[in-house]
Amino acid sequence: MVKGEDGADKIRADKIGSEKIIRKPVLRRNIRPRKERNKERSALEPPTVAEAEAKKMRAVNPAQYYRQNLGQLGFGDPEHALVQTIKELVDNSLDAAEAMGVLPEITVVLAATEKEYEVITNRIKDGGIRRFPIFKISVEDNGCGVVRSKVAKAFGKVLYGSKFFSFKQSRGQQGLGVHAAIIYAQLTSLEPATITTKTETDEKAYRVVLKIDTEQNKPIVISAEEVPFDRIHGTKVELMVAGEFTKKVESFIKELSLANPHAELKFILKPTVNGEEKVIHYPRATKTLPPQPKEIKPHILSMEPGALLEMISNDKCCRDAKQFLVRHFVRISDLKALQLLSAAKIPPNVPPREINVETLFKAAKEVDIMRPPLDVLSPIGEEALRQSLRRLYPDAEFIEATSREPWSYRGIPFQVEVAVAYGGASVASDCEIVRPGVFKAKVIRLGNKCPLIYDSKDCLLYKTVKEINWRNYKLPQEEGTLPLAPMVLVVSLISTKVPYTVPGKFAVAYHDEIHEQLRLALQALGRMIHSYVTHRQRQEHERHRQSIFQIYAREIARDLSLLTGTSQEEIFNKLMETVKTKLKHPEKRGPLKEEAPKLKAPPAPSIVSKLPPQEKKAREKPQHTLDAFIR
Ligand SMILES: Nc1ncnc2c1ncn2[C@@H]1O[C@H](COP(=O)(O)OP(=O)(O)OP(=O)(O)O)[C@@H](O)[C@H]1O
Ligand SMILES: [Mg+2]
Numbered sequence: 001m002v003k004g005e006d007g008a009d010k011i012r013a014d015k016i017g018s019e020k021i022i023r024k025p026v027l028r029r030n031i032r033p034r035k036e037r038n039k040e041r042s043a044l045e046p047p048t049v050a051e052a053e054a055k056k057m058r059a060v061n062p063a064q065y066y067r068q069n070l071g072q073l074g075f076g077d078p079e080h081a082l083v084q085t086i087k088e089l090v091d092n093s094l095d096a097a098e099a100m101g102v103l104p105e106i107t108v109v110l111a112a113t114e115k116e117y118e119v120i121t122n123r124i125k126d127g128g129i130r131r132f133p134i135f136k137i138s139v140e141d142n143g144c145g146v147v148r149s150k151v152a153k154a155f156g157k158v159l160y161g162s163k164f165f166s167f168k169q170s171r172g173q174q175g176l177g178v179h180a181a182i183i184y185a186q187l188t189s190l191e192p193a194t195i196t197t198k199t200e201t202d203e204k205a206y207r208v209v210l211k212i213d214t215e216q217n218k219p220i221v222i223s224a225e226e227v228p229f230d231r232i233h234g235t236k237v238e239l240m241v242a243g244e245f246t247k248k249v250e251s252f253i254k255e256l257s258l259a260n261p262h263a264e265l266k267f268i269l270k271p272t273v274n275g276e277e278k279v280i281h282y283p284r285a286t287k288t289l290p291p292q293p294k295e296i297k298p299h300i301l302s303m304e305p306g307a308l309l310e311m312i313s314n315d316k317c318c319r320d321a322k323q324f325l326v327r328h329f330v331r332i333s334d335l336k337a338l339q340l341l342s343a344a345k346i347p348p349n350v351p352p353r354e355i356n357v358e359t360l361f362k363a364a365k366e367v368d369i370m371r372p373p374l375d376v377l378s379p380i381g382e383e384a385l386r387q388s389l390r391r392l393y394p395d396a397e398f399i400e401a402t403s404r405e406p407w408s409y410r411g412i413p414f415q416v417e418v419a420v421a422y423g424g425a426s427v428a429s430d431c432e433i434v435r436p437g438v439f440k441a442k443v444i445r446l447g448n449k450c451p452l453i454y455d456s457k458d459c460l461l462y463k464t465v466k467e468i469n470w471r472n473y474k475l476p477q478e479e480g481t482l483p484l485a486p487m488v489l490v491v492s493l494i495s496t497k498v499p500y501t502v503p504g505k506f507a508v509a510y511h512d513e514i515h516e517q518l519r520l521a522l523q524a525l526g527r528m529i530h531s532y533v534t535h536r537q538r539q540e541h542e543r544h545r546q547s548i549f550q551i552y553a554r555e556i557a558r559d560l561s562l563l564t565g566t567s568q569e570e571i572f573n574k575l576m577e578t579v580k581t582k583l584k585h586p587e588k589r590g591p592l593k594e595e596a597p598k599l600k601a602p603p604a605p606s607i608v609s610k611l612p613p614q615e616k617k618a619r620e621k622p623q624h625t626l627d628a629f630i631r
């Protein structure tokens with residue numbers, strides 16, 4: 001026994017076993033259930049912080065979450081929200097038309113109403129309140145329509161849709177877009193959404209007026225009825241949203257038509273109640289429907305290990321590990337599955353739940369599994385991009401487009417396309433003026449054929465354009481900026497899953513493979529721009545030399561007239577004719593990419609042949625010929 005610090009008798013640990021342990025008798029208190037004790041205590045004492053927190057805990061459903069965080073979906077303020085509403089509705093319409101395999105025909109009507117939405121601000125200038133008009137927006141398409149039994153959920157339940165689980169290129173990916181627009185509409189205007197839809201087998205259309213119950217994440221159907229509809233199939237969505245009409249609306253419309261040259265787009269805009277109505281009509285630039293994207297299964301390497309584990313635990317359809325791999329993943333044949341399982345030391349006939357995910361992943365990286373099939377994508381197409389740019393910028397001096405072969409990032413197929421419109425008043429009017437006479441290039445970013453309008457600084461597409469050293473291609477550029485030239489650059493990414501940074505789909509996240517393909521595509525485009533700029537510089541140089549020649553032409557004509565006896569006017573006219581031919585020649589070639597044929601000055605024997613023999617000999621020396629002079 002030793003004395004403790006407090007002087008109490010203690011049993012030393014090392015003596016345990018050698019000495020007898022003396023236990024003090026424990027006074028057993030009357031133990032009552034914890035619930036009873038807590039109740040008693042809570043009546044006397046305030047709850048602990050943990051208890052207070054526990055009382056507040058409850059599950060959050062996605063509708064509640066996004067109602068509070070509409071900014072993540074592009075509905076953070078009236079200016080963004082107006083463009084985002086049009087974008088979400090038109091994206092769905094384009095997807096629905098392409099799913100049906102028809103050329104899209106979309107009509108968008110945006111009209112200001114008398115109603116206003118008030119926002120409290122801190123700005124004294126606004127008197128503490130900012131007022132935004134409520135716009136009525138309707139988007140009508142000729143898409144596949146929605147089956148009646150699904151209309152309420154497709155528009156009234158957040159994270160409900162047809163695209164989330166499908167590995168197929170489409171504009172929509174999540175089941176959020178139209179729902180966010182409807183929630184924003186009901187928050188700002190208090191008005192429900194009206195959806196009129198007709199499938200090809202319906203006799204009449206079905207009109208549903210609904211709101212979203214965000215507390216329950218379910219639709220509140222206000223009315224549902226049959227109505228006549230002009231189209232054989234299609235959908236019309238009508239919403240009332242608070243918005244601010246800025247020039248972004250029209251630039252979005254322009255970019256949308258650029259990305260979808262096969263779509264017929266009509267916009268009827270009335271930004272103010274008493275103002276003029278403006279109709280913007282983009283007839284389709286091409287009647288060729290882009291190839292249908294194909295649906296594929298996921299690639300095993302595109303999966304997170306945790307997701308694979310969950311898939312394995314929930315699998316009810318496969319009898320063994322081999323069947324599981326073959327049935328659920330692309331590029332895994334019977335033979336490949338056996339190879340993979342043997343590399344992972346997993347017997348092929350064990351039930352799927354016995355697959356060890358870690359060893360399977362390790363083996364998948366070692367065994368050579370082919371990249372996913374890359375012919376599943378539907379790009380815009382180089383020719384369609386050129387036509388589209390020519391339609392928007394008819395006076396552009398130079399238009400070109402190029403694309404890379406499809407590739408894959410983390411097992412997900414993607415493809416990169418880039419295009420340029422250079423020079424011309426219409427291009428310059430779309431570019432920012434840095435200082436008088438100096439323009440900064442404009443970048444149009446597209447993700448699965450939808451314009452990405454906000455957050456360009458965080459976007460891989462934009463950052464890669466800035467990284468390129470455009471000076472190599474004869475374009476002026478200041479360190480880390482866009483090229484300083486009047487040009488519009490289009491950068492398009494197509495994929496079965498575009499890796500956006502946020503659910504609002506504003507910017508593309510960084511992936512090595514996408515970055516590399518983009519860089520190569522932009523460099524190829526840079527080379528095309530380079531050859532055009534060189535050709536233009538050569539033309540300029542040629543014009544300059546011709547103008548110098550013209551200055552001296554009259555004097556030469558006078559001298560030659562003295563020497564030859566031919567009239568001065570005749571010689572002068574002939575000289576000018578030669579100049580004109582030389583000026584005309586380079587223009588014939590047009591401003592496009594081909595290397596310019598070498599300009600040859602027409603011979604001028606007519607004048608030399610008329611000279612006396614001695615003079616003639618002297619003049620035939622190359623340095624004195626007119627050819628040499630012109631050259
Ligand atoms: N115009 C339309 N025509 C046919 N179906 C539509 C239309 N609009 C919406 N839908 C259906 O409603 C679903 C939900 O649309 P929503 O925009 O919320 O999500 P999404 O398009 O699937 O993905 P994302 O959130 O990326 O837009 C769609 O998946 C589609 O099935
Ligand atoms: Mg959508």
